[in-house]
Amino acid sequence: MRHRVTSLPKLREWIRVTPDEERAIRESAGKYRWSITPYYASLMDPDDPSCPVRQQAVPAPGELTEFPHAEVDPVGDMFYRRTNRVVHKYPDRVIMLVTEACPVYCRHCTRKFHTTDVDGTYFRDDEGISYDEDLRYIAEHPEIRDVLLTGGDPLSYRDGKLEEIISSLRAIPSVEIIRIGSRFPVLLPQRVTTEFCEMLSRYHPVWLNTHFNHPKEITPDAAAAVDRLLRHGVPVGNQTVLLKGINDSVATMRRLMTELLRIRVRPYYIYHCDNVVGVSHFMTSVEKGWEIMAGLQGHITGFGVPQYVLTTKLGKIPMARPSYSATEAGLELHNYRGQTMVLDEAYPLTEEDVR
Numbered sequence: 001m002r003h004r005v006t007s008l009p010k011l012r013e014w015i016r017v018t019p020d021e022e023r024a025i026r027e028s029a030g031k032y033r034w035s036i037t038p039y040y041a042s043l044m045d046p047d048d049p050s051c052p053v054r055q056q057a058v059p060a061p062g063e064l065t066e067f068p069h070a071e072v073d074p075v076g077d078m079f080y081r082r083t084n085r086v087v088h089k090y091p092d093r094v095i096m097l098v099t100e101a102c103p104v105y106c107r108h109c110t111r112k113f114h115t116t117d118v119d120g121t122y123f124r125d126d127e128g129i130s131y132d133e134d135l136r137y138i139a140e141h142p143e144i145r146d147v148l149l150t151g152g153d154p155l156s157y158r159d160g161k162l163e164e165i166i167s168s169l170r171a172i173p174s175v176e177i178i179r180i181g182s183r184f185p186v187l188l189p190q191r192v193t194t195e196f197c198e199m200l201s202r203y204h205p206v207w208l209n210t211h212f213n214h215p216k217e218i219t220p221d222a223a224a225a226v227d228r229l230l231r232h233g234v235p236v237g238n239q240t241v242l243l244k245g246i247n248d249s250v251a252t253m254r255r256l257m258t259e260l261l262r263i264r265v266r267p268y269y270i271y272h273c274d275n276v277v278g279v280s281h282f283m284t285s286v287e288k289g290w291e292i293m294a295g296l297q298g299h300i301t302g303f304g305v306p307q308y309v310l311t312t313k314l315g316k317i318p319m320a321r322p323s324y325s326a327t328e329a330g331l332e333l334h335n336y337r338g339q340t341m342v343l344d345e346a347y348p349l350t351e352e353d354v355r
């Protein structure tokens, strides 16, 4: 973390910086943070500015362009915030924003305002203030059975601090599962130490979701970090963001999902890219998402196919197109090859038709 790349001269030790990248770095100074771990920098192609790793980590001019309808918080995190850190949007689960810090400030971050914007924060009070109010809220709402630690990246904290938070949550009887959202397995897998995994294993059930966006990120180091988590009983899932120019092709997504299965990571979500200020240039069409889902479903292992969702103020909305439609003749089905068939009386549609 101490050796992160945060200046142009340092970046030039890793890649041939293009005029566009240089301009974006200069113009976003004082507006958006950037920082790249040496490990993640080592995955960047020094000569190719379209490198998927590089595009996620190095500022680009698109971040400073104004896009129609872009919002700082289109998903409404702030609207659902109940305490300094707790966002309660769904009936039985909450997210807890524990920090603003990340090892790499992903250019496409949905919480770009909170993590990357120099002046932005979702915290009402200082990040360092006591967790008492947050923990009390969770304890006083016994319907909350699932707490997801997110941020920023919770693993930015040292183990001792994380253990304080996790053990306090575990002491609340109504909290059944604890989840962690962390991109460290992708950005700095060495952080996922055996000691850290042992700590987690004392508070089971603990689940972890990470954020691989491209097969290039699946390295032996990343696989080893995942393996350590799994060996300590922490199931690992993955949330991918559909990003223009990075992973918006069927071939890339197929390879990503099947490579994830090889390292025993379960694909969970593909997020449609949110129209967030500073992020909109990564958006694809919804049709592109459909095309990708059609290229996964049926073509690869069933549990290698994540759910395609769009996060809105109403929650996450499943976006995949149904593989059937109701017609006069009955249910019309179509499969992944484009073959169709009609189900008639064999499978009644309504309860009334069931005898």
Ligand SMILES: *Cc1c(COP(=O)(O)O)cnc(C)c1O
Binding pocket: 080, 087, 088, 089, 090, 093, 094, 095, 148, 316
């Ligand atoms: C995504 C999200 C969750 C977790 O949702 P799952 O679909 O259960 O993974 C919880 N709270 C908020 C505010 C979220 O954005």
Ligand code: SF4
Binding pocket: 101, 102, 103, 104, 105, 106, 108, 109, 110, 111, 115, 151, 152, 153, 183, 211
């Ligand atoms: S690690 Fe996650 S929270 Fe941090 S900048 Fe990247 S996407 Fe955002």
